[in-house]
Amino acid sequence: MIDEEALRCLRKAGKAASQALKSIMCKVHEGMPLTEICEYVENYIRSMGCEPAFPCNISINHVAAHYTSYIGDQSVIPPRSLVKIDVGAHFNGFIADVAASIALSDDYEPLVHASEKALEAAINAIKPGVKISTLGSLIESTIKSFGFKPIRNLSGHMLKQYTLHGEKSIPNVATSSSVSLEVDEVYAIEPFATNGAGLVTDSSEAYIFRYLSPKKAKKFERELLATIWNRFRSLPFCDRWVRDIIPGETLPKLIELSHIGSLYGYHVLVERGRGLVAQSEHTVIVCEDGVEVITSF
Ligand code: MN
Ligand code: MN
Numbered sequence: 001m002i003d004e005e006a007l008r009c010l011r012k013a014g015k016a017a018s019q020a021l022k023s024i025m026c027k028v029h030e031g032m033p034l035t036e037i038c039e040y041v042e043n044y045i046r047s048m049g050c051e052p053a054f055p056c057n058i059s060i061n062h063v064a065a066h067y068t069s070y071i072g073d074q075s076v077i078p079p080r081s082l083v084k085i086d087v088g089a090h091f092n093g094f095i096a097d098v099a100a101s102i103a104l105s106d107d108y109e110p111l112v113h114a115s116e117k118a119l120e121a122a123i124n125a126i127k128p129g130v131k132i133s134t135l136g137s138l139i140e141s142t143i144k145s146f147g148f149k150p151i152r153n154l155s156g157h158m159l160k161q162y163t164l165h166g167e168k169s170i171p172n173v174a175t176s177s178s179v180s181l182e183v184d185e186v187y188a189i190e191p192f193a194t195n196g197a198g199l200v201t202d203s204s205e206a207y208i209f210r211y212l213s214p215k216k217a218k219k220f221e222r223e224l225l226a227t228i229w230n231r232f233r234s235l236p237f238c239d240r241w242v243r244d245i246i247p248g249e250t251l252p253k254l255i256e257l258s259h260i261g262s263l264y265g266y267h268v269l270v271e272r273g274r275g276l277v278a279q280s281e282h283t284v285i286v287c288e289d290g291v292e293v294i295t296s297f
Helices: 004-025 034-047 106-125 132-145 219-232 250-259
Strands: 051-060 063-065 082-091 094-103 155-159 169-171 186-189 192-194 200-211 263-271 277-279 282-287 290-293
Touching: 004 034, 004 082, 004 094, 004 282, 034 051, 034 082, 051 094, 051 200, 063 082, 063 277, 082 106, 082 277, 094 106, 094 155, 094 186, 094 277, 106 132, 106 186, 106 192, 106 277, 106 282, 132 169, 169 186, 200 219, 200 250, 219 250, 250 263
Parallel strands: none
Antiparallel strands: 051 063, 051 082, 063 263, 082 094, 094 282, 155 169, 155 186, 186 282, 192 277, 200 263, 282 290
């Protein structure tokens, strides 16, 4: 049995994340500043008594993941774009991770539909003992049935307390793995569909970071890193959340700390063939009799 307290925390985080996403979905429009979207989502989560589990990700067109607004970001939602919003909330470290795609052009609806149907197919198949390869295969065949490709080097992931990416992954393609899901485990399932190459690659930019190690840091940086650990543990954060402890050149300092290995920098991920990318994601608990989706709208 999953601990009653853990279940309560997960459901609370799930409600905060999904309501924040649902609320921003109908507000996103051409010309909207990305900073406004991030701050709206993150403040919504806080107003629900939770904390953001990672900075709100906004990924546009061929960008698949890991973009968040930085201090001074002037970017806005471009016309006729395909926008993915990825939201994480946690309560006492119990994380809910949910994402959806918004098509600002009717042309992109089939791609969004493909990722949604793939997510639905995977969730419908979840029960204790189901193989992760079965889920990957279902996701792949569903996306391909609409004439698109899954992104094969992105995957869903196990969630644990204060850990966004647990040891087991849920692939978006068929694999030869014999690993299966067990009762009481928590997973984020996230199919990505594209009309491009079906692979993402690192861009040079990074706006999201995670604590790694103070080993190579100078004395004053160690104090900074200690504050970062106390505030976020190993959960991702961004410059907007540490401007009080790093005044001035916040983002350059975080990039510097990532270069010496004190922080991990998440590079913005772009589709290798510059294809458009759609994403759908829910967080689920594997139950004796199937599945509980904690992020349903
Ligand atoms: Mn996510
Ligand atoms: Mn995720």
